Amino acid sequence: MTRQHTAVFGWVLAVLVAAVFCGLGVWQLQRMHQKEALLAQLPPGRDNAVRLDQAAATPDALHWVRDQLQFLPGTVLLDNQLREGRAGIKVYQPARAASGAVVLVDLGWLPLPADRQLPVIKSEQGSQALQGLWAPPPASGIALGPALTAAKQPQTWLATRMDLPAIATQLGLGAGALAPRVLRLDPTLPLGYARDLDLLPNTLPPSRHLGYAVQWFAMALAVLVIALVLQFKKRRKVEEEP
Incomplete structure (x- = not known):
């Protein structure tokens, strides 16, 4: 040369x-x-709550949602989620409104032990009156490897990122069935696990x-x-x- x-x-x-x-x-x-655009939005008050289908009509806006939702089978555990300096998982379960809209409900956070043994998750059942913040799912970051792997517990998947089409497919809902945002469940509701309504959880400012x-x-x-x-x-x- x-x-x-x-x-x-x-x-x-x-x-x-x-x-x-x-x-x-x-x-x-x-x-x-x-993230600047998200933080610039004022979170709506509980008095201005809308139904899930109304929130889905303007998906890029923050909404306080109040609706009767039917929990569906299947649990998604989002890995590598920090809370107060501890590593753990976030628990999500799909739910359907009377309008037919389906959303992943953020049930909260659970810690993982040193051996990373996944906890046994008891799925929510039936139709329940739920309320929470319609907000973006945790950021996916750079996609490396498969988004989901099956856990030992039946109908449970461990996710490395929130790939909603992949999650919907695994749950048997169809690639485009899930709403583009998640329902961050009101921390005052007596179900689920530790949670808050932080708009930028477990991510960089x-x-x-x-x-x-x-x-x-x-x-x-x-x-x-x-x-x-x-x-x-x-x-x-x-x-x-x-």
């Missing part, structure tokens, strides 16, 4: 790496803007995403600067050779 070919290859590699870093920086900025974006862009610039310096040194070395 000639020196010219080596230089071209080096620049192509540097530009590709810089482009990847810039792409990661743009993704972090998008996450920042999404917008300021951290901005910081990471700046780091990725700086790394992209550093790659190009290093490539330029190396190119300049090689050229000087060639010019100095007899």
Whole structure:
């Protein structure tokens, strides 16, 4: 390979790496803007509660939902969820309204022991009057590996991320059956587990995403600067050779 070919290859590699870093920086900025937009919305009061089908009609807005819901079989345990510094899982179960809308109900958080033995979950049964916050599910992050794996307990799945189409398929509901948001169950209701109504649970605040974006862009610039310096040194070395 000639020196010219080596230089071209080096620049192509540097530009590709810089482009990847810039792409990661743009993704972090998008996450920042999404979370800023969510936090800019004022959570609705309980006096302004709507039915589940009304909330689904404007899916991007926060709603306080109050409806009679029929719990459906199947439990999803979302892994890697922190609460007060402890690792655990979040428990979700689908429920259907009289309108036919189906939503994943956030029943709360349970700790995991050191051996990561999953607790036995008692599914909710029947039709119940529920209320809670219609809000986005926990962020999925970068998708690596399958979203769901079957647990030992029947009709229970351990999820690494909230892939709603995949969850709906596993629950036998059809890929597009689940509502695009989840119902964060009112902590005062006497069912489920430990929970709150934090809009950004177990995730980074917008300021951290901005910081990471700046780091990725700086790394992209550093790659190009290093490539330029190396190119300049090689050229000087060639010019100095007899």
